[in-house]
Amino acid sequence: MQRKAYVPGVAALLVALLAGCTAGSGSGGSTDDSNPGEAGTASAAAQPGKYRTLPEPCSAVGHDTLDSMLPGIKQITDAEQRDKAYQGEATLTYDTDRKVGCRWKVQSPDATDHLLVDFERVVSYDNSVSDDAQAQELFAQKETAADLPEPAASGSSAPGDATSSASPGADAGGSADPSGSPSSSASASSSVPPADLQPRVLSGLGDEAFLDDAVSGSASTAQQRTVTVAFRTSNVMVTIQYEEQPAVVGAVPDSKEMQDKARKLAAQLADTLGG
Numbered sequence: 001m002q003r004k005a006y007v008p009g010v011a012a013l014l015v016a017l018l019a020g021c022t023a024g025s026g027s028g029g030s031t032d033d034s035n036p037g038e039a040g041t042a043s044a045a046a047q048p049g050k051y052r053t054l055p056e057p058c059s060a061v062g063h064d065t066l067d068s069m070l071p072g073i074k075q076i077t078d079a080e081q082r083d084k085a086y087q088g089e090a091t092l093t094y095d096t097d098r099k100v101g102c103r104w105k106v107q108s109p110d111a112t113d114h115l116l117v118d119f120e121r122v123v124s125y126d127n128s129v130s131d132d133a134q135a136q137e138l139f140a141q142k143e144t145a146a147d148l149p150e151p152a153a154s155g156s157s158a159p160g161d162a163t164s165s166a167s168p169g170a171d172a173g174g175s176a177d178p179s180g181s182p183s184s185s186a187s188a189s190s191s192v193p194p195a196d197l198q199p200r201v202l203s204g205l206g207d208e209a210f211l212d213d214a215v216s217g218s219a220s221t222a223q224q225r226t227v228t229v230a231f232r233t234s235n236v237m238v239t240i241q242y243e244e245q246p247a248v249v250g251a252v253p254d255s256k257e258m259q260d261k262a263r264k265l266a267a268q269l270a271d272t273l274g275g
Contacts, residue, residue: 045128046126046127046130046131046133047130048131048235049121049123049130049131049132049234049235049236050132050234050235050236051121051233051235051236051273052121053097053121054097054098054100054121055100055119055269055272056100057088057090057091057100057101057102057117057118057119058088058089058102060102060117060119060269060272061088061104061115061117061268062268063086065261065264065268066104066115069113069115069261069265070104070106070115071106071110071111071113072106072107072109072110072111073086073104075108075109076106088102088103088115089102089103090102098123099118099119099120099121100119101116101117101119102116102117103115103117108247109247110246110247110248111244111246111247112244112247113242113243114241114243114244115241115243116240116241117238117239117240117265118240119236120236120237120239121235121236122134122135122138122235122237123235132235134235135232135235136207136208139208139230139232142230142237142239143201143208143210146210146228146230148200148210148212149198151200151201194255197213197255199211199214202229202231205229205266205267205270206231206238206270207232208232209229209231209266210230210231211230211259212226212230213227213255213258213259214226215252217245220249220250221249222245222246222248222249222250223245223246223250223252223253224243224244225243225244225245225252226241226242226243227241227242227243227255228240228241228242228262229263229266231266233273233274236273238266238273240262240266242258242261242262
């Protein structure tokens, strides 16, 4: 009889223990739920950029393009000097995976031409910002620094361009020549690109692009025109700077011709990048 009375007590003890285990596991579950998916709350790291390396800049421009942009190169009679001119000169860099460039300078009886090609691969060191987003921000700063004029409300525009206007008598990078003499007036007028050649945003080149066109000098000196085309493809920014200074005082390099050559080279480099 005592043994029978003892069994229910043991059973009660087991029930109590089981209840305690159940409550413990329940509280443990609520503890886990109190920090729901800690790994899920951490945002995934931003994606790296498309490009991990850069082209070799001095070999990125073909001989035919250099012949077109630097006419004096074919006039170099010494074969060794001509080959050296084609090779260009690499710009100083401390990390060829991040920034590389090449420049060419060729003189001819008619003009001195300069060409600079620069590649920059952008890497974000912020896990919440992708390489592309960082490159986009830096390119926007570059475009802002170019100080492009506002797009014209009306007027003709070149295909694929957002065209901008300039005040009459002013060159693409400065103000009108106040001298009023026939030669200087003609020079100032010829230095002003038509509306569809003004500095502007370009479309159809990389992810975003712009073109700048400026003339420096005066009617009494040789005037130098500088055409810059810059574009971004994913996390790589490319800049082409094309300059020409005529040998004849007062002459102004042709805007359309220089822009066409610079844009053609930009399209070739974009194809090289696959962008």
